[in-house]
Amino acid sequence: MKLHKNILFYLFTLLLLSACNSNETITYNRGKVKFETIAISSKIAGRIDKILITEGQIVKKGDTLAFLDIPEINAKMMQANGSVIAAKGMLNMASNGATSNQLKQINSKINASKAQLDFAQKSYNRLKNMYKDSLISLQQFDEVKMKLNMAKAQVSALNAKLNEVNKSVRTEKLDQAKGQLKRALGAKEEILTAAKEKYIIAPANMSIETISLQEGELLTxxxxxxxxxxxxxxxxxxxxxxxxxxxxxxxxxxxxxxxxTKEEFNAKITSIKQLAQYANITSTAPLYDLSESIYELKVIANSNISKQKFYLNSTILIK
Structure with missing residues (x-):
């Protein structure tokens, strides 16, 4: 009976030692595989019309990932086009000066004013002689003189207006028209830029891990x-x-x-930084004193590893 107990004890000890020896030793040289992350969003709000990819899919830079429905874009584009047309019309009018009809109207007014001036001049000449012969009062003579001066002033004003029209528009009006056209074109360009946001484009070659919304939902x-x-x-x-x-x-x-995979490759430490106390630890066991500061090594391969396969957060060792 005692022999049987000793045999069982030895067998149990051997089994325990075998289990201990089979466990892989945990060291500080154990790390994790990481990848640079990308989050893709939109500048403007829109409802998701179509999602063209699935989770886990590999996409290339420039691939279209989704379409957004942004109805406000079309309305704003119509407004912008209208503003551009109106601004171009104002600039053309300012550059060309008065139209032929406007010139005809000004010339007609000048002719009518000259006729009034001629009549006023004749009336003044007649009454001047009559005033010298004391046939009319000074009041009557002053009224005719005033009408003559008014006719001269009107003809002078219309000639000045005709001269301004013939010299085209004033410079400040032309600058104002140019400024309004630039503003309208800028508003249109802004709408065109916003319209491009309807397409969600991959910014780099990447693996899609998560899709946070579904078709029909609003993307802010x-x-x-x-x-x-x-x-x-x-x-x-x-x-x-x-x-x-x-x-x-x-x-x-x-x-x-x-x-x-038992594959080895050369690498280089690119940065060392201290981690906060609550940071994630890549070791599989807390092989450090709780009072110790913890540091992160970022290591990048300096040899071609494109043919090797890595998975996020899988284990890697320093040899």
Whole structure:
């Protein structure tokens, strides 16, 4: 009986030792695979008309990801086109001066005023002689003289207006017309830019991870409709306690190992920064003192790894 107990004890001990030896040792050299993230949103609000991709899909830079329905764009475009037409008309009118009909009207007024002036001059000459012979009073003579001066002033004013028309429009009116045209063209360009926002375009080669809204829902400005990762933007993140951080430095070359594919490649530490106390730790166990500061190593491959496959947050080791 005692022999049986000893045999069972030895078997249990061997099994325990075997299990312990099979566990992979946890070290500070364990990190995670990361990718540069991208969030895609719109500058203006619109209702989602069509989504052309699915989650997990790989897209290229410039691909159309979705269409937005923005009915206000069409109404504003009509207003902008109307403003441009009106501004061009004002500029043409200012540049060309008076029309032929306007010139005819001015010349007709000048002819009528000259006829009145001629009549006033003749009346003045007759009454002047009569006043000398004391046949009329001074009051009557002054009235005729005043009518003559008024006729002369009217003819002079109409000639000045005709001269201004013949010299085209005043410079300030022409500048004003040009300014209104530029303002109208600027408003139209703004509408054209806003119209481009109807198309949600991929800003880079990327993998679409999440789609936050569905067709028919309203997309507000700045809200991320698509979230994903840039392809070929892989880097590696390690968290190191302060007791070990002096073993590393920016620019140091290291060798990384994919523990699952057994592939090795050269890499370089590009940055070291302190993490906040509540930051995520990439180690699989808290192998640091709670009073220690924690630092992040950002590591980028300095050799071609395009043929290797990596998954977000999978484990990577420093050899």
């Amino acid at each position: 400005p700045g809200y991320a409709l698509f979230n994903g990762y840039k392809t070929n933007s892989v880097f590696f993140r390690f968290t190191i306690p302060e007791s070990k951080i002096y073993n590393f430095e920016v620019g140091k070359k290291i060798t990384l190992l994919n523990p699952y």
